[in-house]
Amino acid sequence: MDFKLSKEHRALQEKAREFTEQVLFPYEMEVEENNGLSPESHKYINGQVMEWGFNATNHSKEHGGTGYTLFEQALISEQLGMSTGAIWDAVPQPSFPMKFGTKEQIEEYLIPTCQCKRRDAYAITEADAGSDPTMCQTTAVKCDGGYKINGEKWYVTVGNIADYLLVHTHIDGDPNKATVFFVEKDTPGVSIKRTPEFTHHFAFKHPEFLFEDVVVDESKILKGIGEGFNMTKDWFVEARLGIAARCVGGAERVLKEANDFAANRVQGDRVIRDYQVIEHMLVDMTMDIMAAKSLLYRVCWEISGDMDRKLKHARASAIKLWCSEMVNRVTDKGVQILGGRGYMRENAVERLWRDQRVDRIWEGTSEIQRNVIGGQIKKRGIELYTGWAYEE
CATH class of the missing domain: 1.20.140.10 (Butyryl-CoA Dehydrogenase, subunit A, domain 3)
Known part of the structure; x- marks a missing residue:
């Protein structure tokens, strides 16, 4: 048994440490004093993420990511976790399930997100559905033009900067038909109910979203009905x-x-x-x-x-x-x-x-x-x- 890190893994770990100290640490007090990261600072960090090669560590190179294994991702995340104010979230990891998207979905959403050109947010939690997604009350019902989504989502992390959401719903209110939809944030019927404040000063926000008769095309279903x-x-x-x-x-x-x-x-x-x-x-x-x-x-x-x-x-x-x-x-x-x-x-x-x-x-x-x-x-x-x- 050999538990030593390889030369390559040690180099990756050191690179992530240097990135964290040189790029993220200088913005810690900005987050603390302003209760968030300014758009200008976020843009700069995004550029550095691409330059250092830490974009989308959890997705394949084919999809615009860096293709690291889960073990390598852990080595990187360990170093990012040393930063305060959750500035590590300025180093995006696009939602893992997006890799199951259609060719069109991957081109429209996943690849540009892996390249820091777009940003996703996963909307799961609700007022009465926390750790158990089967209690979700957000519904999607078949209608002319696709599906009509109604419901409310809480604690949508980075929802303030994301331009689209992955919304966990139940088709016709049936938990056995749990289905995830791509929903553009500017779709009619999507609104931010409020943006609560929390104990920590987070680089980004966790808004509460309302979905009121939000119509999305069937092509926006991720992987399939019941796969959510x-x-x-x-x-x-x-x-x-x-x-x-x-x-x-x-x-x-x-x-x-x-x-x-x-x-x-x-x-x-x-x-x-x-x-x-x-x-x-x-x-x-x-x-x-x-x-x-x-x-x-x-x-x-x-x-x-x-x-x-x-x-x-x-x-x-x-x-x-x-x-x-x-x-x-x-x-x-x-x-x-x-x-x-x-x-x-x-x-x-x-x-x-x-x-x-x-x-x-x-x-x-x-x-x-x-x-x-x-x-x-x-x-x-x-x-x-x-x-x-x-x-x-």
Whole structure:
């Protein structure tokens, strides 16, 4: 067994680190002070994304992306996750299910999105449908000209800058006919109900959208009627792995900041890291990151191969649960070590403390992940999680 990163993977990791520090870090305080990224800054970062070759890491070169494996995507996302204000979202990963589009859909939507010329937003969550998309109330009914969509979607991340949406609906209100439509944001009947503010200062917004008698052509259906639920679950796998990787990166930055501070902050005639209580916090933070990173690399490497779809879902739930809870433990200790400085918004540790709280909620809460894992244990046994990959 050889767990070392290859020379190529180390080079990719270093490139992503340099990109994050040189391109993203300088805009952190703009996001914090202005509660968002200006159009000019966003345009500049988009240009840098293309120049550095980090556009659409999750899509093939044939479709205008960079064609990285899930493991390589994790290496990149880990570094991007060190930035605050979720500026990592200025490095777009077009929604995974779009690869199932028709030739016309790929040319109209996927390729220009992979080239940073367009931007998508996935509209799933509703007031009464969060982690369980089967509770979706947004409907699509056959009509003259295609389908008529009615409903409301919440927390549509980057919905303020996206020019089109992927809208998860139920045909005729039937959950067995879950269907995703491409919907241009300027289509008559599409409107933003409101744009709520959240704990973090995010580079972009999460508007609530209304769909009132929105007519879309049948050609805007992605993959087919009834395919929406499986596509959304597949999207969740990719999204959860991305969250896990960014959580590891965020935790690493917090640990570095806390470790450096503890090595230089003097209280009682000695640096505070010489106090055992501080040293033990640093140890716990380090061990948390070590365990999470080991899990992240292992699972992303496994999923990059040929793995059963249900097994991918099961493993993605585990990694998302562990890493999102880990980063909250680490950031809380980081704030404590920095004391009053750790509570100042000008400090990256404080910003990450706010940023990372949502990771235990979006793309499936920690409680939902435990339900998924518990169900898998009942069906497949504990070896699914405690065993080790091997070849027959």
